[in-house]
Amino acid sequence: MTYPRNVGPTYAPGEYAPGGYGLEQASGGGGGSSAEAIVWQDVSVNLTDTDGTLEKVSGGTSFNSGAWSTKGFTGDGAVTWVMVSTAYYVCVGVGVVDGSDSNADVDFNVRMTSSGTAQGHEGTSVKGSSWAYTATTEFKVERIGTTITIYDRDGVDEWTSRHQFVTESTGTLHCDNSIAGIGGKITGATIDGDLV
Numbered sequence: 001m002t003y004p005r006n007v008g009p010t011y012a013p014g015e016y017a018p019g020g021y022g023l024e025q026a027s028g029g030g031g032g033s034s035a036e037a038i039v040w041q042d043v044s045v046n047l048t049d050t051d052g053t054l055e056k057v058s059g060g061t062s063f064n065s066g067a068w069s070t071k072g073f074t075g076d077g078a079v080t081w082v083m084v085s086t087a088y089y090v091c092v093g094v095g096v097v098d099g100s101d102s103n104a105d106v107d108f109n110v111r112m113t114s115s116g117t118a119q120g121h122e123g124t125s126v127k128g129s130s131w132a133y134t135a136t137t138e139f140k141v142e143r144i145g146t147t148i149t150i151y152d153r154d155g156v157d158e159w160t161s162r163h164q165f166v167t168e169s170t171g172t173l174h175c176d177n178s179i180a181g182i183g184g185k186i187t188g189a190t191i192d193g194d195l196v
Contacts, residue, residue, distance in 0.1 A: 035080070035190040038175055040067040044101045047179065053187040056088075056179040063091060063103035069175035069191055077193020078142035079175040081186050085135050086116035088184030093121075093141050094148070094169075095176035103178040108148045108165055110139050114181065120150050120163035128163035138188070143169055172196060 043049050044066055046059030056065045069079070081092055093109025103111065104124045112118045112133060119130040133139075133152060140151040140159060146168035151159035175191055 035192040036071065036195065038079070038189040038191050039070045041070045042098055043067040046101075052189060053185060054177070054179065055185045056182050058182065061089075061181050063089070063178040063180045064101050065180075066101035066105075066176065066178040068095075068098040069189075071191055071195045072172040072174035073143070073191065073193030073195055074172050075194045076142075076144050077173065077191065077195070078140050079192075080138060080140045080188070080190045081175075082138050082188040083112055083133065083135060084185050084187055085183075086112070086133065087114050087181070089113055089180035090177070090184045090186060091121070091179075092139065092175070092177040092186055092189075094143070094173040096171045096173060098174065098176060101178055103180075106176045106178055107173075108141060108167075108169065109176075110141065110150055110152075110162075118152070118162070120165070122165060122167060127165060131162055143173060143193075146170055 037052050040049050046056055046065035048055050048057050054067055059065050079094055091103040091106050091109050091111045093106045095107040099105045109121050110118050111121050116132055117130040118133045120127040134154055137152050137154045142149050148165045148169050149161055150163045151161055153159050177186055
């Protein structure tokens, strides 16, 4: 299933339409949201943070290096990011609590592998089928209501739905991640929605 950017069904004021860069809020009724570049906190000693780009520089090849977004979203929202290589194991998604730098701590996530495939995970539990990605693929993990869905796109305006989690999600979600291989990077990360 694909969702055209800024085209499709009508949404009531205050509702979010899936499919833009992050989310686009329907016009009318008070305020709106726009995607913000993620500012990282709790950055692992094994990572560097250069203007929001995280890179693993030490710590071996285990999922033991991560960071947590300073802002989260309370209702509908999304995080997006770009992979700059298909040569590393990297896990990115959303979580309620920043308990550790492990991939097991990232509640709803996409795990990108060194073989150029990606797959949805709930913690470390595999969810759904894998798919191919490139070094320019943009990923999105989005919550609408209590449903979390993974999307991606590569050089096009349309997002492709890759996996929808069955577990309902509530509470404030932050962007969370874990990087396994030295040299693994996360760049261009944004967060959108009702930010706190």
